[in-house]
Amino acid sequence: MDALTIHEAAQTTGWSPRMLRYVERVGLVTTERSGAGYRLYGPAELQRLRTLRELLDEHELGLSDVAFARRLQSDAGLRAAVDGWLEATAERPEHVPAPDWLRWEQEKHSKLLAVASAQRPTTLMETR
Amino acid sequence: MDALTIHEAAQTTGWSPRMLRYVERVGLVTTERSGAGYRLYGPAELQRLRTLRELLDEHELGLSDVAFARRLQSDAGLRAAVDGWLEATAERPEHVPAPDWLRWEQEKHSKLLAVASAQRPTTLMETR
């Protein structure tokens, strides 16, 4: 009874219906389906969607980043391989003189933020 | 001096010179520079480049994936936030009465956010 349809869920979470389907496709928030195949968003999914948005905004991530983190979580071998490689990096920081990549990444993020705020703030109410 | 120039390094690692500069730009393998600014690839860097290629090929990753994993590693707040969100995904507590686990998740996220902002500054730079 307390399950929302995709449009209702969109309005209460700040995502667009289109993005809710996309989020499902990348596997981050999936829902039950009604007999006719309608997505049913319960309180759990709504909460996950809100916290997901918070997570992305707060740390400047993309959905693909979270999807990869999830892959790291579920594939221990992958995690071991990646962590192992990174560990070797950490132990060999003899040259730390030019953190150019850091500035580059920051610039990218600022640009994304600028674009995001420059566009119409109608992500929630989009109509025609 | 047993340091190779970028072309020599490229030949022994399988990367192209172009990609070696790119790998440096995304911050995964950086080198020392000669007085004139030439990149100097020592045995350590060569090994890291070879294992990096192996890592990417064997798990079908991109450089950006590894870069993100590194970010997870160096920013504990980010890691806590992402892991926390993913943890909540793993369990689907349908048997638990809704208000309970919902509030539980909210609490967890507020706490994580608090932790994240508490230890935000300069988590990236001091890699020893």
Add this chain to the structure above:
DNA sequence: CCAACCTTGACACAACTGTGTCAGGGTGCG
């Protein structure tokens, strides 16, 4: 001195991400 390197910067391009929108066809309810 000169060829063969190196540097950064730029243009180019395919593949992927993120997002909107539209079309064709099914569903639910007053």
Add this chain to the structure above:
DNA sequence: CGCACCCTGACACAGTTGTGTCAAGGTTGG
């Protein structure tokens, strides 16, 4: 029954990633 919603699929488009290539200018070694 219709209207408003849902579904999937597809076109569109900007921005990022991963690469190649080429230009203009500095460096090195024979």
